[in-house]
Amino acid sequence: MPPTLxxxxxxxxLKLTVLAGGDRLDAPVRWVHTSELDDPTPYLEGGELLLTTGLKLGSDAEALxxxxxxxxxxxxxxxxxxxxxxxxxxxxxxVSAAEERGLPLLRVPRPTPFIAISKAVxxxxxxxxxxxxxxSLEAxxxxxxxxxxxxxxxxLLSRLAAHLNGWAALYDASGAVIAASPDWAGRRAARLGGEIERLRARPAPASAAVAGPGGTDDRVEIQSLGTGxxxxxxxxxxxxxxxxxxxxxxxxxxxxxxxxSLEQSRTLQDAxxxxxxxxxxxxxxxECDHARTVAGRRYGTLLDRPVRLLAVEPAQRQDRAERDDPQAALALLADRVEAAAARAAEPLLASLDGPRLTVLAADGGAVLAAGTELVGAAEELAAGLSAAVPADAVPAAGDQAERALAVAQRRGRALVEHGEVGAGSILPLLGDEAVRAFAEGLLRPLxxxxxxxRGDLVRSLRAWLSRHGQWDAAAADxxxxxxxxxxxxxxxxxILGRSLDDPDVxxxxxxxxKSGG
Known part of the structure; x- marks a missing residue:
C-alpha cells in the first residue's frame, strides 16, 4: 500500500500529532513538499503532504x-x-480553518526534521x-x-479474474463473447456490445473505460487485441x-x-x-467431385446435405455517408458469420473477394440464420439467397443468389430470397431509371x-394491347x-417505324x- 497520513x-x-481532519488520515500521500510561501499552490499537483513552519503566515486569523x-x-x-x-x-x-475544510493538520515537533518525514514517505x-x-511479475x-x-x-482469464478480484471476458473480432470467468460474467460481458462496436472503429491497440453494464457498480476497462x-x-x-x-x-x-495467441493463430486462420x-x-x-476429394473430412457432412448460397455486396445507396465503409461492413459480416459457425459447431465455406462476400452453408442451420439476420440489420449491405440445392448444383445456386441480389439492389432491400424473384409481378422491376428513359424515348413520338x-394514339395503343389486339373489344373500350x-x-x-405484328414490338x-413512359 502507498503511504498514508x-x-x-x-x-x-516522527512524533506527529493530529490536530484536525482525523477522519481523513487514510488518504494516500503522493509526495512531501516543504514551502514557506503564503501561497504555494502554483507549485503543487495535488496529493502532497505540505510541510511549513509558518514563517510568513503571521497570526492574522483571516489570512490563516x-x-x-x-x-x-x-x-x-x-x-x-x-x-x-x-x-x-x-x-x-x-486549527479552526482546517476543521472547517476537513483538511488533516499535523503538529510537527521541533526535534522532528522535515527531512525525516520526506524520507519516511x-x-x-x-x-x-x-x-x-x-x-505483477509473479502474476x-x-x-x-x-x-x-x-x-x-x-x-488465463480465470487467473486474471482471480488476481483482480473481479471478472474477465474475451470477445472475438465480431464482438461475440467467446470466454468469460467466472461463468456468470458471460451475461454481464454480453451487454457491452455497444462499447465494443465503438472501440472497433479505432486502430488496435486501443482501450476504453466504461461504466458497468446494466447499472452494476463495476469499473470496466476494455482493450482491443491485435497489431493490425x-x-x-x-x-x-x-x-x-x-x-x-x-x-x-x-x-x-x-x-x-x-x-x-491471436496473432500466432492468424496465419492458420487465414490459410x-x-x-x-x-x-x-x-x-x-x-467441380463437385474434385471439391469432395480435396475437402476430405474437413467439413464434415456439409457437401452431403442440401446447401444454400448467400451473396452479399454493399448496397447501391445514393445517400451513403462519407464515413460509411462498405468493405469494412463486409469484413465484419464475414467475422460474425464465422463466429456463429464456431458457436454452433457448423461448417461453412466463405469467400470475401473484393466487394462480394459469398457464403455456402447447410440449409436450415444456424450459420444462414445468423447471416440473414445480420444482413437485415446492416443498412449498408444487400444480399441474395439461393434455394436449397445439393452440392453438385452449387453453380445453379450461384446464379440464383446473383439474380436475387440484383433484385435486392434494384428494390433497395436488404435481403431477397430466390423464391421471391419468380413470385409476384415483374412490373416492380421496371422502376429503374434506365428502363424509364427507354420507355420515354420509345413513346415520345406518339x-x-x-x-x-387528333387521334389519341397513346390511349388507343394501350387499349388495343390490353385487349390482346381484339379490335371490337378495344374499340368499345x-x-x-x-x-x-x-x-x-x-x-x-x-410514326414508330415498327410493325405491331411483331410480338417483340x-x-x-x-x-x-406500364413503366410510366
Missing part, C-alpha cells in the same frame, strides 16, 4: 483561514505545521512500488503458465475498485499474451479461409403527335369504331406503357 502518525519516531482554504482547493492531503521556529504552537485560527513509496513490481508468470495449459484462454488496423478480439475486465499500478501491469500482460474459398470456387465451377394532332382504331394503329406503326410497347 495514518501510517506516518503511527510512526513513533484563506491559506488553509487555498491548500484544500489545491487538493493537498494534509498540512504538517512545524512548531518551535516561527510559532511556538500551532495557531488556533489555523519516499521509503514507503519505494517499498510500495517494489511490491507492485514483484507482485505475469502465473498468467503465462495458465496460457500454456490445454485450455489456455480459459485458464482491424482488432482481432477484445478483452474486458470488471472490478469493484479502480485498477492500481500493479493491476494494470497484470492486465497488460494478459493483453500481450492474448494478442500473441483455412483461403482453403475454404478455393473449395467454394471449385463448387461454383461445377406523345408529340397527340399533343399537336375507347368508344370509337373499329375502323377508326385500325387507322390509329397504322399511324402508330408509321408489342411486348416492348406494353412494358414501356
Amino acid at each position: 495514518a501510517s506516518l502518525v503511527r510512526a513513533s519516531a 483561514r484563506e491559506y488553509v482554504y487555498r491548500l484544500a482547493d489545491a487538493e493537498v492531503v494534509g498540512l504538517g505545521f512545524g512548531v518551535g521556529l516561527g510559532h511556538d504552537t500551532v495557531p488556533e485560527a489555523l 519516499s521509503a514507503a513509496i519505494a517499498a510500495d512500488q517494489y511490491k507492485a513490481v514483484t507482485t 505475469q508468470r502465473e498468467l503465462t503458465r495458465a496460457a500454456l495449459a490445454p485450455d489456455g484462454t480459459g485458464a 488496423r482491424r482488432p482481432r478480439g477484445f478483452l474486458a475486465v470488471g472490478t469493484a475498485e479502480r485498477l492500481d499500478t500493479s493491476d494494470r501491469y497484470v492486465v497488460q500482460a494478459a493483453v500481450a499474451l492474448l494478442t500473441l 483455412e479461409r483461403r482453403f475454404g474459398a478455393a473449395l467454394l470456387r471449385m463448387l461454383l465451377a461445377g 406523345y408529340d403527335h397527340d399533343a399537336t394532332s 375507347l368508344g370509337v369504331h373499329r375502323h377508326t382504331l385500325r387507322y390509329r394503329m397504322r399511324r402508330v406503326e408509321e 408489342r411486348m416492348e410497347l406494353w412494358l414501356a406503357l
Whole structure:
C-alpha cells in the first residue's frame, strides 16, 4: 500500500500529532513538499503532504483561514505545521480553518526534521512500488503458465479474474463473447456490445473505460487485441475498485499474451479461409467431385446435405455517408458469420473477394440464420439467397443468389430470397431509371403527335394491347369504331417505324406503357 497520513502518525519516531481532519488520515500521500510561501499552490499537483513552519503566515486569523482554504482547493492531503521556529504552537485560527475544510493538520515537533518525514514517505513509496513490481511479475508468470495449459484462454482469464478480484471476458473480432470467468460474467460481458462496436472503429491497440453494464457498480476497462488496423478480439475486465499500478501491469500482460495467441493463430486462420474459398470456387465451377476429394473430412457432412448460397455486396445507396465503409461492413459480416459457425459447431465455406462476400452453408442451420439476420440489420449491405440445392448444383445456386441480389439492389432491400424473384409481378422491376428513359424515348413520338394532332394514339395503343389486339373489344373500350382504331394503329406503326405484328414490338410497347413512359 502507498503511504498514508495514518501510517506516518503511527510512526513513533516522527512524533506527529493530529490536530484536525482525523477522519481523513487514510488518504494516500503522493509526495512531501516543504514551502514557506503564503501561497504555494502554483507549485503543487495535488496529493502532497505540505510541510511549513509558518514563517510568513503571521497570526492574522483571516489570512490563516484563506491559506488553509487555498491548500484544500489545491487538493493537498494534509498540512504538517512545524512548531518551535516561527510559532511556538500551532495557531488556533489555523486549527479552526482546517476543521472547517476537513483538511488533516499535523503538529510537527521541533526535534522532528522535515527531512525525516520526506524520507519516511519516499521509503514507503519505494517499498510500495517494489511490491507492485514483484507482485505483477509473479502474476505475469502465473498468467503465462495458465496460457500454456490445454485450455489456455480459459485458464488465463480465470487467473486474471482471480488476481483482480473481479471478472474477465474475451470477445472475438465480431464482438461475440467467446470466454468469460467466472461463468456468470458471460451475461454481464454480453451487454457491452455497444462499447465494443465503438472501440472497433479505432486502430488496435486501443482501450476504453466504461461504466458497468446494466447499472452494476463495476469499473470496466476494455482493450482491443491485435497489431493490425482491424482488432482481432477484445478483452474486458470488471472490478469493484479502480485498477492500481500493479493491476494494470497484470492486465497488460494478459493483453500481450492474448494478442500473441491471436496473432500466432492468424496465419492458420487465414490459410483455412483461403482453403475454404478455393473449395467454394471449385463448387461454383461445377467441380463437385474434385471439391469432395480435396475437402476430405474437413467439413464434415456439409457437401452431403442440401446447401444454400448467400451473396452479399454493399448496397447501391445514393445517400451513403462519407464515413460509411462498405468493405469494412463486409469484413465484419464475414467475422460474425464465422463466429456463429464456431458457436454452433457448423461448417461453412466463405469467400470475401473484393466487394462480394459469398457464403455456402447447410440449409436450415444456424450459420444462414445468423447471416440473414445480420444482413437485415446492416443498412449498408444487400444480399441474395439461393434455394436449397445439393452440392453438385452449387453453380445453379450461384446464379440464383446473383439474380436475387440484383433484385435486392434494384428494390433497395436488404435481403431477397430466390423464391421471391419468380413470385409476384415483374412490373416492380421496371422502376429503374434506365428502363424509364427507354420507355420515354420509345413513346415520345406518339406523345408529340397527340399533343399537336387528333387521334389519341397513346390511349388507343394501350387499349388495343390490353385487349390482346381484339379490335371490337378495344374499340368499345375507347368508344370509337373499329375502323377508326385500325387507322390509329397504322399511324402508330408509321410514326414508330415498327410493325405491331411483331410480338417483340408489342411486348416492348406494353412494358414501356406500364413503366410510366
